[in-house]
Amino acid sequence: MLSHWEHSRFSIAPMIDWTDRHCRFFHRQLTRRALLYTEMIVADAILHGDAERLLGFDAAEHPVALQIGGSDPDKLARATRIAASYGYEEINLNVGCPSDRVQSGTFGACLMREPSLVGECLAAMAEASAVPVTVKCRLGVDDQDPEEALDWLADAAVAAGVAGIWVHARKAWLEGLSPKQNRNIPPLDYDRVHRLKQRLPGVFVGLNGGLKTLGEAEAELPHVDGVMMGRAAYQTPDRLVDVDARFFGEAARSIDFSALIDTMAAYAGRHIAQGGRLGQVTRHMIGLFNGMPGARRWRQILSEGASRPDAGPQLLKEAFAAVRIEAFGRAAA
Structure with a gap:
């Protein structure tokens, strides 16, 4: 420790x-x-x-x-x-x-x-x-x-x-x-x-x-x-x-984006259930894919969608699906 x-x-x-x-x-x-x-x-x-x-x-x-x-x-x-x-x-x-x-x-x-x-x-x-x-x-x-x-x-x-x-x-x-x-x-x-x-x-x-x-x-x-x-x-x-x-000094690792999005969607869901808004969580995630294929679409979906009154954690998964299509092709989505 x-x-x-x-x-x-x-x-x-x-x-x-x-x-x-x-x-x-x-x-x-x-x-x-x-x-x-x-x-x-x-x-x-x-x-x-x-x-x-x-x-x-x-x-x-x-x-x-x-x-x-x-x-x-x-x-x-x-x-x-x-x-x-x-x-x-x-x-x-x-x-x-x-x-x-x-x-x-x-x-x-x-x-x-x-x-x-x-x-x-x-x-x-x-x-x-x-x-x-x-x-x-x-x-x-x-x-x-x-x-x-x-x-x-x-x-x-x-x-x-x-x-x-x-x-x-x-x-x-x-x-x-x-x-x-x-x-x-x-x-x-x-x-x-x-x-x-x-x-x-x-x-x-x-x-x-x-x-x-x-x-x-x-x-x-x-x-x-x-x-x-x-x-x-x-x-x-x-x-x-x-x-x-x-x-x-820990072992090198890469981002498991699917697991990360699942974790953040679950966290956002808990926050919304307590009276919060999706955008309060997703605004900090806008830069996640900077410099990668699909980054612009990721930013667009989150920026436009998270401000809607009914926006829920599923929006994060929709935005990530769009990134996967641009980055890896439709078969990866």
């Missing part, structure tokens, strides 16, 4: 509006070992909203980590205690999101300017948690010097008892760039993350940002303890089937 930190060798990043429970269940069918993150959930929402809807997840998703947003130590501690009962393997504090919504709440990337407050938040969370507490940050924001800003943040986190530091290897420009632009315009600086790891040899340091292939991710492991892939994993999820062999 792998330890938590062994699972952290490869992670799928927390992505707002993307890595919800349905996305994570789908990704877990492709990789058994990678650590999966929730999308960021604001502490106030956990304290005052529907905790089961926000925090509940399928047992098949393990190992899974929760990312929380906030800047009030007391609220973060209370939210962490509530979340603890759901069985997450890790609780992570977001100090990297540059969205306007996050900035208006004075948390996310703007907390890079307040390392002492970050330390207070992390210490409160660690005190409330029996599982590792980590932080995910940027190199800095706006005109901060990345050498100083990242060290200040990291030192405050370590002093607070944090168990690990994930670094998105870009600065965030809170003035002048949109959240979307902040994902790719500020230049990547992996060397800066490498230097942080050299400076903190006893602390888990993971790297995130701009990793487009598993090969690129693998190349970073001699320099850091873990790698985290975001949009590339989401948009071309089929690559995740190679993660367990390349990062965890």
